[in-house]
Amino acid sequence: xxxxxxxxxxxxxxxxxxxxxxxxxxxxxxxxxxxxxxxxxxxxxxxxxxxxxxxxxxxxxxxxxxxxxxxxxxxxxxxxxxxxxxxxxxxxxxxxxxxxxxxxxxxxxxxxxxxxxxxxxxxxxxxxxxxxxxxxxxxxxxxxxxxxxxxxxxxxxxxxxxxxxxxxxxxxxxxxxxxxxxxxxxxxxxxxxxxxxxxxxxxxxxxxxx
Numbered sequence: 001x002x003x004x005x006x007x008x009x010x011x012x013x014x015x016x017x018x019x020x021x022x023x024x025x026x027x028x029x030x031x032x033x034x035x036x037x038x039x040x041x042x043x044x045x046x047x048x049x050x051x052x053x054x055x056x057x058x059x060x061x062x063x064x065x066x067x068x069x070x071x072x073x074x075x076x077x078x079x080x081x082x083x084x085x086x087x088x089x090x091x092x093x094x095x096x097x098x099x100x101x102x103x104x105x106x107x108x109x110x111x112x113x114x115x116x117x118x119x120x121x122x123x124x125x126x127x128x129x130x131x132x133x134x135x136x137x138x139x140x141x142x143x144x145x146x147x148x149x150x151x152x153x154x155x156x157x158x159x160x161x162x163x164x165x166x167x168x169x170x171x172x173x174x175x176x177x178x179x180x181x182x183x184x185x186x187x188x189x190x191x192x193x194x195x196x197x198x199x200x201x202x203x204x205x206x207x208x209x210x
Contacts, residue, residue, distance in 0.1 A: 006066050013047060013069035020046060021190035022077060024053035025108045027137045031203050032057065035133055038103030043092070043124055044110045048074025048085065054106075055083035062102070064090040092120045097127045104133040109193070111138060114160045121171035130208040134175055138163045140182050142198040154193040165200050175204035 012019055028050050032040075037058040042051040045063035047070055055061040055078065063085055065071060071087050078085050088095070092112070105128050112120050128134070139155035141162040146153040156162060165182050180202050187193040 009046075009065075009067040010069045013067050013073055017191070018047050018049065018073065018077070019190045019192055020049065021188075021193075022049055023189075024050050025137060025189065027201055028106055028108055028135055029053065031133075031135045032059070032104070032106075035104060038132075039101070040104040040106060041097070041102045041124070041127060042106050042108075043095070045074065045087070046070045048077050048087065050106060050108055051085045051087070052077050052081050052083060055085050056081055059104075061085040062088075062097075064088040064095055066091050092116070092123070099126045100129045102128050102132060104128070104135065107134070107136040107138065109138055109154070110136075111156050111161045111163070113158070117163075117167070118171045121168075125172060125174055125206070128206050130206050132206045134172060134202060134204045134206070136168070136200070136202040136204075138168075138200050140164065140198045140200050146196050146198060150195045152192060152194040153197060154187060154189075155197075163200055168200060168202060172202070172204060175206050177202065177204045179203040 032054060039060040040054050042063040045051050045065050051061040051063040068089060071089060074087050105124055139162050141159055141164060143155040143162055144159055147155060165180060169180060182200050185197050185199055187197045
C-alpha cells in the first residue's frame with residue numbers, strides 16, 4: 001500500500017478516542033459466539049476492538065496491520081480489558097503464517113483494491129485449517145450512495161475498493177457458504193461508521209480435504 005495511505009491511517013489512529021469504537025462488530029460477535037474457541041486471525045485489524053473481544057472470549061487472537069498507531073491503540077484496549085493479543089506490524093504482501101494454522105479468519109471492513117483483492121483473499125485463505133471458518137462484513141458497492149448523503153457512513157471512497165458478493169464468493173472458492181447476503185443495516189461504530197450502510201455478510205466454512 002502506498003506510503004500516503006499508511007500516513008492516512010496512522011494519523012487517524014493517533015486520535016486518543018477509538019475512532020471505530022471499543023465494542024466489537026455485531027456480526028463478528030454473533031458468529032464468533034457460535035464457534036468453538038481456537039486460534040483466530042484478524043488481518044488489517046486497526047484499533048483492535050474485534051481481536052480484543054475474541055481474546056475476552058478465550059480465543060488466541062492474532063492480528064496485524066500496517067499502522068503503528070493502530071497497534072498502540074489495540075495494546076491499550078487489550079490492557080484495559082485485561083487480555084493479551086498478538087499484534088504485528090505487517091502488510092498483506094509481507095505477512096506470512098503456516099498454512100492451515102488458524103481455526104477462523106475474520107475480515108471486518110477489510111477493503112482491498114480490486115487489483116489485489118483476490119490475491120490477498122486467497123493468500124489469507126491458505127492460513128485457515130480445513131473446516132475452519134470465515135467471518136466477513138464489508139461495504140458493498142452501493143455504499144457510495146450512502147456516502148453521498150452522509151459523510152460518516154463509512155467505507156472507501158474509491159469504488160474499486162468496495163465489494164460485490166459474487167466476486168467475494170469467487171475469491172473464497174474453497175469455502176462452503178452458510179450465509180452470504182447483501183443487506184442494508186444501521187451502523188453505530190465510533191465516529192466513522194455511523195448511519196445507513198450497504199453491506200455484505202459472509203459466514204463460510206473451509207472445505208475439508210478428501
